[in-house]
Amino acid sequence: MMRKALMLLAALLNGNAADLWTTRVPAKTASLTNPYSGQDGAVMAGAKLYGLHCAPCHGRDRIGSSHVPAITAEKTAGFTEGELFWVLTNGRLKDGMPSWSHLPPQQRWQIIAFLRQ
Amino acid sequence: MQMTVNRSRVGYRLAALLAAAVPILLRAADAPYLVTYTHQMEEPGNLEVALNTVTARPEGGNRFLNHLMELEYGATAWWTTELYLSGQGTSHEGVVFTGYRWENRFRPLLGEHWINPVLYVEFSNTSGADKSLKEIVGHDGFSNQLEPNDETTQEHKREIETKLILSSNVRGWNFSENIIAEKNLANEPWEFGYAVAVSRPLALAASSKRCVLCRENLSAGLEMYGGLGTRHEFGLRDTSHYLAPAVGLRIPNGPSFKFSLSFGLNGNSYPVFFRFTMAYEVNQFRRLFRGKD
Numbered sequence: 001m002m003r004k005a006l007m008l009l010a011a012l013l014n015g016n017a018a019d020l021w022t023t024r025v026p027a028k029t030a031s032l033t034n035p036y037s038g039q040d041g042a043v044m045a046g047a048k049l050y051g052l053h054c055a056p057c058h059g060r061d062r063i064g065s066s067h068v069p070a071i072t073a074e075k076t077a078g079f080t081e082g083e084l085f086w087v088l089t090n091g092r093l094k095d096g097m098p099s100w101s102h103l104p105p106q107q108r109w110q111i112i113a114f115l116r117q
Numbered sequence: 118m119q120m121t122v123n124r125s126r127v128g129y130r131l132a133a134l135l136a137a138a139v140p141i142l143l144r145a146a147d148a149p150y151l152v153t154y155t156h157q158m159e160e161p162g163n164l165e166v167a168l169n170t171v172t173a174r175p176e177g178g179n180r181f182l183n184h185l186m187e188l189e190y191g192a193t194a195w196w197t198t199e200l201y202l203s204g205q206g207t208s209h210e211g212v213v214f215t216g217y218r219w220e221n222r223f224r225p226l227l228g229e230h231w232i233n234p235v236l237y238v239e240f241s242n243t244s245g246a247d248k249s250l251k252e253i254v255g256h257d258g259f260s261n262q263l264e265p266n267d268e269t270t271q272e273h274k275r276e277i278e279t280k281l282i283l284s285s286n287v288r289g290w291n292f293s294e295n296i297i298a299e300k301n302l303a304n305e306p307w308e309f310g311y312a313v314a315v316s317r318p319l320a321l322a323a324s325s326k327r328c329v330l331c332r333e334n335l336s337a338g339l340e341m342y343g344g345l346g347t348r349h350e351f352g353l354r355d356t357s358h359y360l361a362p363a364v365g366l367r368i369p370n371g372p373s374f375k376f377s378l379s380f381g382l383n384g385n386s387y388p389v390f391f392r393f394t395m396a397y398e399v400n401q402f403r404r405l406f407r408g409k410d
Contacts, residue, residue, distance in 0.1 A: 048325070052370065096193065098191075102157045107323050
């Protein structure tokens, strides 16, 4: 609770409303770890899935655009794997990010393995 | 001279538009259903172009082939809008354009839940010759469609259709339920129907290599759908019902295909009919008009 309040305060002070979504991630989900972490095959599969599903908006180089956030390794390092899994599953429909819950959980984790590279 | 310049400019713009569209073609990732809707929305800015074909030969009637051309656009992440144009050809009766439909789907809850509702509203302006069998409601049955095109094209139907779509994704499986209420605006009673479905990709994890005919690109499912009578005569009496195994193939950076075989479950139903869909998805279609940013 305290962590969430601090993150909310930090996001407001930074004027970075885009980070507010992390306050909605349940603690149990935020603490999930990637079952494919460190597996080269999963990173390659994730790269393939990223090119198919994410690159049309976030770009092949993951730098985004004026209204699509960058998701480079540096940018995603500030989030836990569980938080990334949550945002991939739920999307941020208000801000234009679709939900990817129709992808099996394994494929969502493979994408995260790639994003962490 | 001016006309020539203008024409060449228009031609150039069209060619540029097509050239821009080709590399970003095409992708679709759907459950293999051909009747039942899930809570998956079209991605914002994407345009899916699909051709849905239905063919059957009713007992005592002629074989028909109905085409439904579908343009599905992701207006936002929570609102998908679609335009359908339909036409059919029936042996010995000719080919007719049967009308259009405009459909909208809204996700009222912005997060992912165990059960995800979607509200569906459609306006259709079709003739009685429409044989798309896009949904089965009321007392729809194969005998409704035995009348020849000459007669059925004279009948015009303006209808509002609403659906409550409920859908869940659990461990790679999708479970979807649609509750349908349709009203002919010519003072006809509400008609009801349902569709339920379950599906799963053949492989849950992706392989590290590019592939086309591999299990991760294939999905299989089972749909069941049918009518539930009208407001005055609600129930299963004189309704038709179908069970339809379905398969889907999604080619990465290419088209997707779906095929199903519907088996009639009672005497009011067609004994069997085929559905086939081919779809192309144009990623970020709206950027073609806005310019890249």
